[in-house]
Amino acid sequence: MTSAVDLLHHGDAETGPGLLDLAVNVRPGPPPQWLTAAVLSACARLDSYPDPRAATAAVAARHGRADGEVLVTAGAAEAFTLVAHGLPRGHAAVVHPQFTEPEAALRAAGWPITRIPLEPGQPLNADLVPDACTLVVVGNPTNPTGTLHPREVLTALRRPGRVLLVDEAFMDAVPGEPESLAGAADLTGVLVVRSLTKTWGLAGLRIGYLLGDPGAVAACARVQPRWSVSAPALSAAVACCAPDAVAQAADHARELTAAREKLRAQLTDRGFELVTDSVGPFLLTRHPARPGLHAELRGRGVAVRRADTFPGLGPGWIRISVRDDDTTALLLDALDDTRHVRPAGTVTLVGGGPGQNGRITVDGLIALQRADVVVTDHLAPRGLLDHLPPHVTVIDAAKHPRGPATPQETINRLLVEHAGAGRRVVRLKGGDPFVFGRGYEEIEACAAAGIAVDVCPGVSSAIAGPAVAGIPVTHRGSTQGFTVVSGHLPPDHPGSTVDWSALARGGTTLVVLMGVATLGAITAKLRASGLPGDTPAAVVADAGHHDQRQLRGTLDSIAADAEAAAIQPPAITVIGAVAALRPEPR
Missing domain, CATH: 3.40.1010.10 (Tetrapyrrole methylase, N-terminal domain)
Known part of the structure; x- marks a missing residue:
């Protein structure tokens, strides 16, 4: 199964020189002086391999856990990769829309995926997840909707033989962290992913952690490369887990909440649709009369995150990061400037x-x-x-x-x-x-x-391609109709809806598009279904171009002839009496 959206598209792809960045959910500006000092102090020890024990202990103390329940990682992205490769491969359910990196990591590791789509703001129900899934991935609060799932709803997803992976990268932006599982008494079958990059502006340093079920944590640790987390990043983890730092993060969460609700009211006044009761340092929104707002704002120098790369969200949705009043004023000016200034496209x-x-x-x-x-x-x-x-x-x-x-x-x-x-x-x-x-x-x-x-x-090339080669798809006395089919899938493919046996009995010209790679299988199926092997056939490659090529043969020979001639797409195959017609020059 392949993904229908770009799972690797993130907010950093939206930014660029000269753009006001409201696409990335990282606290802007340099980190606090105490945090910078901690990072720089570690640079004096760069001649030594990094030792994660102090950081592990600090994270464990921060959440009231044992050291064996913690694994420090190079950001949340590494944590998702360790889960994908460390846990026994089974079947994963991913609740969407949510941050796409977990699904991307699981797909890369070969996990079958079942998507659990929720409408923006829709509550999660454990009954939506198939019992056979051995891993369930959910964000809390969810990026980009800002939905905060109750703790009891999440814990209801646990089953014997299943791991519940909860992405809490934005939980420290929620005052009091009321629904967090990080401090739950029993984390059997649970892994929580946390990130220090958002609140503390450390995206370039890469620091986060996994915590939860000791067996699952140990399985992830076994596939983690040695020394993957740098000494400066480990020092940052120790500093950010100190009580004073946790208190500062809580103050920042209250400031973000006030700024978010103010922005929510300002967008609502301008006719925007928003997710009800969303939390976190961003807002998911759209305007029913302005579907191209993402491009409009970019043209005005403002980068926001387009949200149609999150499974379950279509065009028109955008995610806006919450910022200070001055930055928000620039956004609102851009929104007001773009209103009604362009004609309908x-x-x-x-x-x-x-x-x-x-x-x-x-x-x-x-x-x-x-x-x-x-x-x-x-x-x-x-x-x-x-x-x-x-x-x-x-x-x-x-x-x-x-x-x-x-x-x-x-x-x-x-x-x-x-x-x-x-x-x-x-x-x-x-x-x-x-x-x-x-x-x-x-x-x-x-x-x-x-x-x-x-x-x-x-x-259509189905008609014109044969015509420029001198082959009519119908001809009085030869055929009274023609059928056009795609040869993209071979006849025995489970996804094919073409009744090749009926076509063999149809008595009309058969035109096959996109059938170069499958021509051998197609001709074999038609012969097995009763179409005579001496039925005329032709292939026209690059029809209408200066390097157009054509081959004439029969149902028995045409596939081998095309292979011998190294025919490459685009090419059209014609099967039927008309493929033998050759106009005589006058």
């Missing part, structure tokens, strides 16, 4: 036809010439892009066969963001947008974000 799906530039429709060419942004595919007529006005932004969203591929979710986001910012966006595709072009998925994404969409149909 649009998206036009344009089918560019196959091959070179002349097969696009007139409507498609007009839309292209009027565009502000063009999001283009690999097989689109790219020569047309050279003649666009200089102000037009061209974005390559190529999907190369068995090569680099832009995720569909990323393409959807690009369309929504640019159109939401008031731009005329053209989604340029090869062939026709609705013939294996995923065009309707893009329409759905835009519709969900309130973006108007127009469609300029294109000449």
